[in-house]
Amino acid sequence: MHKILALKKTILVIFGILSVFAVLALGNLKFSFDFSQFFPEGDPDLIFYNEFIEEFGTDDNFLLIAIENESTVFDQDFLERFDALSKEAKKLPFVTQSQSLTTLFYPLKTSFGYTKLPIIHINDSTKYASDFEKLKEDNLYINALIDENGTSLVLALETDDKLDYEQSIVLLTKVRSLLDKHGLKNHHLLGRTYFYEALVAMQKHEVTVTSIASILLIFLVLLLIYRRILIVFIALFSITIALLLFLGLLSVLGKELNAMAAFYPILMLIVGTSDVIHIVDDYLIKLKTGLPKEKALWSTLKEVGTSTLLTSATTAIGFASLLTSKSSSISDFGLNAAIGVLTAFVTVIFLTSALILLPKKEYLLPKREASKKWPKLLSGINNYTKKHHRPILYGSLIFTLVCTYGITKIDTNYQIKESLPTNSTIASDFKFFQDHYSGFRPLEVAVMTQGESKISDFDVIQQIEKVEQQLRTEAPIKNINSISSFYKTLHKAHNLNKSDFFVLPKDSVTFESYKADINKMARKQYAKFVNKNETKSRIRARVLDVGTDTLNQLYERFDRFTAAQTDSSQVKFKLTGSGVLLDKNSYYIQDSLISGLLAGLLMVALIMALLFKNLKLLLISLLPNLVPLLFAGALLGYLNIPLESTISVVFAIVFGIAVDDTIHFLGRYKLSRDGGLSKEAALEVTFLKTGRALIITTTTLFFGFLILLFSAHAPSVTIGLLVSITLLTALVLDLLLLPVLIRKWLR
Numbered sequence: 059m060h061k062i063l064a065l066k067k068t069i070l071v072i073f074g075i076l077s078v079f080a081v082l083a084l085g086n087l088k089f090s091f092d093f094s095q096f097f098p099e100g101d102p103d104l105i106f107y108n109e110f111i112e113e114f115g116t117d118d119n120f121l122l123i124a125i126e127n128e129s130t131v132f133d134q135d136f137l138e139r140f141d142a143l144s145k146e147a148k149k150l151p152f153v154t155q156s157q158s159l160t161t162l163f164y165p166l167k168t169s170f171g172y173t174k175l176p177i178i179h180i181n182d183s184t185k186y187a188s189d190f191e192k193l194k195e196d197n198l199y200i201n202a203l204i205d206e207n208g209t210s211l212v213l214a215l216e217t218d219d220k221l222d223y224e225q226s227i228v229l230l231t232k233v234r235s236l237l238d239k240h241g242l243k244n245h246h247l248l249g250r251t252y253f254y255e256a257l258v259a260m261q262k263h264e265v266t267v268t269s270i271a272s273i274l275l276i277f278l279v280l281l282l283i284y285r286r287i288l289i290v291f292i293a294l295f296s297i298t299i300a301l302l303l304f305l306g307l308l309s310v311l312g313k314e315l316n317a318m319a320a321f322y323p324i325l326m327l328i329v330g331t332s333d334v335i336h337i338v339d340d341y342l343i344k345l346k347t348g349l350p351k352e353k354a355l356w357s358t359l360k361e362v363g364t365s366t367l368l369t370s371a372t373t374a375i376g377f378a379s380l381l382t383s384k385s386s387s388i389s390d391f392g393l394n395a396a397i398g399v400l401t402a403f404v405t406v407i408f409l410t411s412a413l414i415l416l417p418k419k420e421y422l423l424p425k426r427e428a429s430k431k432w433p434k435l436l437s438g439i440n441n442y443t444k445k446h447h448r449p450i451l452y453g454s455l456i457f458t459l460v461c462t463y464g465i466t467k468i469d470t471n472y473q474i475k476e477s478l479p480t481n482s483t484i485a486s487d488f489k490f491f492q493d494h495y496s497g498f499r500p501l502e503v504a505v506m507t508q509g510e511s512k513i514s515d516f517d518v519i520q521q522i523e524k525v526e527q528q529l530r531t532e533a534p535i536k537n538i539n540s541i542s543s544f545y546k547t548l549h550k551a552h553n554l555n556k557s558d559f560f561v562l563p564k565d566s567v568t569f570e571s572y573k574a575d576i577n578k579m580a581r582k583q584y585a586k587f588v589n590k591n592e593t594k595s596r597i598r599a600r601v602l603d604v605g606t607d608t609l610n611q612l613y614e615r616f617d618r619f620t621a622a623q624t625d626s627s628q629v630k631f632k633l634t635g636s637g638v639l640l641d642k643n644s645y646y647i648q649d650s651l652i653s654g655l656l657a658g659l660l661m662v663a664l665i666m667a668l669l670f671k672n673l674k675l676l677l678i679s680l681l682p683n684l685v686p687l688l689f690a691g692a693l694l695g696y697l698n699i700p701l702e703s704t705i706s707v708v709f710a711i712v713f714g715i716a717v718d719d720t721i722h723f724l725g726r727y728k729l730s731r732d733g734g735l736s737k738e739a740a741l742e743v744t745f746l747k748t749g750r751a752l753i754i755t756t757t758t759l760f761f762g763f764l765i766l767l768f769s770a771h772a773p774s775v776t777i778g779l780l781v782s783i784t785l786l787t788a789l790v791l792d793l794l795l796l797p798v799l800i801r802k803w804l805r
Contacts, residue, residue: 066412073409077299080306090223090314091257093118093250095387097639098646107634114596115587116219117500117635120570121249123233124490125242126210132178132186137245139240141180144213150232152225155216159193159203165551165579172579175555182406195557202537205494210246212495217251223258226251246487248498256484257477260770261319267615269323271765273298276331279758288421289338292413297330304398308714317705318391319429321766321777322712325395328762329373329715330402332755333366334410336722339751345419355411363407365725369718370403371665376714384646385703392710399714436749440742443797454791458685464692470644471605472702474498479770488603496536496600499609502635503529504595505540507591511628512592513541514573515648516566521629523562526597528619532612534604541587544580548572601637606644606700614637659713660683677800679724682791683717690784704773708780715759715781716788719752723792727800737804741797749793756789 097104112118127136127145143158148156163174177193179185190208193199203212217229229251237245276297280290304326308315315322340362343355377399380392414422443450475492478485491497503525511518523542529535546560549572553559563569576584588595601609613633620631659680667676690708694701726748730740763785764777 066415069408069412075298077302080302083306083309087309088314089258089261089319090316091254093636093640095316096643097383098384098643099386103642103643104639107639109179113594117502118250119217121215121247121251122491123213124210124246126244130208131204131211132190132208134183137178137180137243140211142716143236143240146236147213147215150220152218152229153215154218157214159199159211160205165547166555167552172551196560198624201495210494221251223254226254230255246490247486247608248491252484256479256482258578260479261297264769264771265319265323268765271569272323272327272762274766276327277762283754286422288417292410293334293338296334296410296413297327299409299753300330300402301326303405304401308394313394316387318387322398324765326398328759329399330406331758332718333403333406334753336362336366336751337406337410341414342423345423348452351415351419355415359411361729365722366403367719368665370399372717372721373714374399376710377770380707380710385643388703388707391707432750433746436745438795440745440797441666443794447798447801450794454795458688461688461692464695465688467695468701469607469689470647470701471607472644472700473603473605475603476772480772482770492603497602499601499603499637500635501535501599501601501637504632504634505595505597506630507593508627508629513588513595514592516569518629519545519562521624523595525620525624525631527788529599534602534612535599538599538762541595544576544584545569545572548575548611566707606641609641618693621688643703644757647701647703674803675724678803681799682795683713683720683788685791686716686788688786689787690780693780699776705776708777711781712784716785719756719789719792720796722748723796741800752789752792756785
């Protein structure tokens with residue numbers, strides 16, 4: 059360590075070079091958003107889905123464009139402009155198919171063969187009323203390509219699978235250009251590409267805003283604490299460099315920032331500030347005793363540096379506990395956050411130490427004598443814990459029981475709309491499709507024949523139709539399509555296009571006669587529903603965003619129906635699709651959360667056991683940090699906040715950070731006891747030398763995470779509120795419960 063102190067200028071040069079490289083690397087930092095980041099990795103259903111899309115393609119490769127007209131869409135000028143848009147959209151990049159009511163037709167069987175009847179007679183306004191009545195009578199396209207009031211039409215674009223961010227931007231730019239060209243300004247978009255654009259824009263905005271807000275907060279906090287602009291500059295410069303190095307490292311490692319990216323600046327800056335405050339506070343105290351700068355810093359690094367290393371390690375372990383999550387988005391966040399915490403520690407220890415040795419100590423020490431309010435306050439808290447140990451213990455027990463009950467009220471009825479930016483265009487567009495159409499969530503049912511059966515067998519099609527009709531009984535499920543639709547459409551065409559005949563033919567002879575016609579007229583469309591050897595098919599639908607728990611109950615009803623009402627010797631049905639996988643993730647959240655925290659708790663306990671070498675001290679250190687976790691869960695239960703992947707990180711953040719205060723407190727207590735002080739004297743010294751830093755760092759963390767209340771991302775707002783309140787609770791337990799436990803359990 060003496061060599062490090064002697065090489066302060068070398069350290070500054072090294073960090074300067076690293077910072078330059080980090081700045082250059084920032085240009086390659088990428089943002090991404092994909093719902094597949096929340097799929098449960100390793101789950102058998104995910105493996106099945108990946109095999110399914112190899113044959114049928116993804117289920118989210120669509121972009122829906124809903125266009126409103128003031129009173130009705132049945133206006134010739136509007137229909138002509140909409141039709142022109144529909145036809146030109148077929149030529150857009152990455153678009154494989156374009157569908158709208160102005161480009162689709164009803165097939166009609168005549169004595170001369172099949173003919174096409176327009177669904178909407180664009181050039182004959184006298185037929186508009188009958189066209190709309192026919193649409194409502196058929197109910198094939200209502201809430202799919204036209205809303206039930208006839209005030210908006212949808213252009214449905216099918217795109218290439220898995221468009222990346224750049225391709226999404228290209229497509230959306232072209233779409234908006236076409237909409238402007240045809241004067242169709244009152245429009246709403248929905249689809250994977252639109253989510254990609256909007257949520258990446260939100261991520262970039264969130265990272266920028268949280269970085270600036272965190273830096274300003276830290277500046278104010280440090281200025282109020284130390285009242286020396288030089289110390290503020292050194293601390294802020296060190297922490298900002300730590301953030302810069304972290305982001306540069308993520309870029310070099312090829313990491314993409316996802317929906318959790320807004321937390322990185324807060325974690326880096328606020329957690330880094332905590333390290334700085336502990337180091338600087340102790341260093342200034344030693345300078346006041348008359349020690350030379352080098353000796354003061356050496357002493358600080360030996361005493362506080364060890365605790366800071368441990369707190370950084372335990373915080374990193376807390377975040378690393380998220381690696382047990384089956385969601386790649388959450389596990390990546392855990393790993394990145396752990397890397398960030400360690401980056402902040404290394405930067406503070408080396409860069410801050412080097413910087414703080416440069417100025418003369420008179421430029422660092424306050425001009426006025428330190429206020430005596432702090433010692434008085436801290437001694438008062440210590441005396442309170444001594445006199446009121448019973449109320450503190452009983453109060454902690456009651457609080458724990460209340461929290462435990464609150465946890466039982468947690469639900470996972472998460473809705474996609476809660477992840478959308480508040481008061482944004484995409485949120486209003488999402489609501490529009492939710493209210494007027496069939497929503498966003500895709501739903502797929504895989505159909506698999508058994509034995510010698512083929513999808514096109516009459517018996518198998520009847521089974522598919524039975525399942526399709528069952529799906530129609532579920533109110534949230536809309537826009538259902540399957541292979542049976544081809545046969546029902548032809549049956550209707552053979553019966554004067556009457557809506558009553560949109561059913562499967564009753565006999566196999568008629569059914570078989572339609573096969574050749576389907577092969578001639580709709581081969582390309584048919585291939586999207588049936589694989590080449592006719593052993594697999596799909597039922598496609600979309601589901602309203604009614605909540606994960608509600609949909610999981612729906613899925614269970616479906617499974618019971620197919621098990622009881624279909625012939626599994628002929629055909630089997632299995633729910634799949636990106637929406638089902640998102641919903642299934644809720645099953646894993648609580649399990650991975652518990653297993654991850656237990657693993658983290660075990661590792662932290664091991665570290666503390668090595669540090670304290672005292673079983674009772676180990677138990678004392680863990681108890682005040684388990685209660686805040688219970689409190690965080692209780693808040694979710696009592697406030698009716700659904701537990702979902704993003705919000706589950708609250709527990710890792712609370713566990714990783716809250717334990718820091720305990721380590722600093724017990725580390726100072728043990729140091730005092732090892733120095734020969736009595737229990738009471740050691741507690742008094744611990745409060746006076748550590749209490750101030752604990753209160754200041756927790757207050758900084760409290761307001762730091764409250765910055766998230768201004769986020770446009772609703773889960774981030776929830777996380778900011780929960781973490782802030784819970785960390786404050788952890789501080790109260792450390793200052794009140796911890797001394798009581800020490801007095802009760804330690805000699």
